[in-house]
Amino acid sequence: MIITTDPDVSRLAPAWERIRDTSPADEAVPLVLDCARRLLADPGGEEARIWVSGLVAMSGYLAWRPEPEAERAALEALRAAVEALGGRPCPHDGHPYEAGMGSLEDEVWNGDTGLLTGTLAAPDADVETERVLCPANVAGWARLATDVIAPLTVRRIPVGAPESHHDCISVLSGIVNDYPYGDPHEDLKHEAASLPARPTRGVLAGYLVTMNATCWYAASERITDRSVLDAMIKGVEEAVLLLEDRPCAHAPGEHPDTGDPDYANQVGYFLRSPGGRAEIAEYYGWDEEDDPGEESEAPDAWVCPAFLRDVAEETLGELASGLRSFEAAHGDGAATGA
Ligand SMILES: [Zn+2]
Ligand SMILES: [Zn+2]
Structure with a gap:
């Protein structure tokens, strides 16, 4: 049961749930603007959790080419909620939103936050209502949604990329350090085909950075099946169209400087989740203040489309040169006994 005195919410909540990355703007934008307006009107209020839950539910739309007006309004309201709720002391050592971070499938949360009802469906059913409705939990969800819509602009997100991302880093780290654990042909083709059709900004950036980190290996004589090069070229060309x-x-x-493939490989996966971005920002000190006047990299530049176009161009150049060398060595047949 939804805990609220606002009769509109029982009508709005099912409509929020239906909003996805594929939703047309004329359906999504009015709902986002309405929800953001209500949150901004009282971002620290008793019912802020309701409007935060609405924006989290619609974050699939907001993370994939939203109308600029809807994106601006959502971010302004979410940031106001973080500001109003995030600093309040509470007796808890953890909150339910943190458990959701490990299963953020391509970053967008499609499950229940519990913020409307004060309860969570299994397997977290034993989490008490007080912790679900705690202002720190509401602020946590607002931070996550903000960081998915506008990556690397939020601080105080708990550190921790999903386990599967750590596994990918470790597989690809073997490849970029020239010490592959498995079959690099299969691993690189698998990675090349991994981009979702409508990626978030973080997932798209991460994909292009990973492709850049691994392209030197794919373009080298270590690769004996040209379908690896074909798959990576196709993947990068399609990804560029999504910028x-x-x-x-x-x-x-x-x-940023992507000259070190081992570093770029790590960043490439850590860019794909709020916890991963927090992890790498902490590990490499991206959050620390630099000396004034000193030229230094801006963390949010990792998701800058202009930067990513340059990275992709370099990657495609390397892969094309690898393809030419491959054809010179093997002829232009499809595969040579890999
Ligand atoms: Zn709390
Ligand atoms: Zn830039």
Whole structure:
């Protein structure tokens, strides 16, 4: 049962649930604007949790090419909720939103936050209502949604990428360090085909950075099946088409250096989840203040479309040169006994 005195919510909640990355703007935008307006009106209030849950439910739409007006309104309201609720002391050592972070499938939360009813479906049914409705839990969900919509702009997200991402880093780390554990042909083709049709900004950036980290290996004579090169070229070319037209807001020298494949490989997977972004920001000190006047990389530049276009161009250049060498060595047949 939804805990609220607002009669609109029982009508709105099912409509929020239906909003997805595929939703047309004329369906999603009015719902987002309405929800954001109500949250912004009282971001620290008793019912802020309701409007936060609405924006979390619609984050699939908000993370994939939303109308700029809807994105702005949602981010403004979510940030106001974080500001109003996030600093309140509470007696809990953990909150239910943290358990949700490990299973963020391609970042977008499609499950129940429990914020409307004060209860969570199994397997977390024993989590008490007080912890679900705690302002720190509401602020936690607002932080996660903000960071999925606008990656690397939120602080104080708990550290921890999903376990499956750690596994991918370890497999690809073997490859980029020239010490593969499994069959690099299969692992690279699997990675090349891993991009969802409508990726979040973090997932898309991570994919392109990982492709860049692994392309030197794919372009080398270690690869004996050209379908690896074909799959990676196809994957990167398709990913570039998904980049937005957002203008670059960075100063010279603020775009990251991807010259170290081992580092880029780690960043590539950590970019794909809020907990992963928090993990790498902490590990590499991205959150620390730099000396004034010193030229340094801006963490949010990792998701800058202009930066990612340059990265993709470099990757495609390397892969094309690998393909030419492959054909020179093997002829242009499809495969040679891999
Ligand atoms: Zn609490
Ligand atoms: Zn930029």
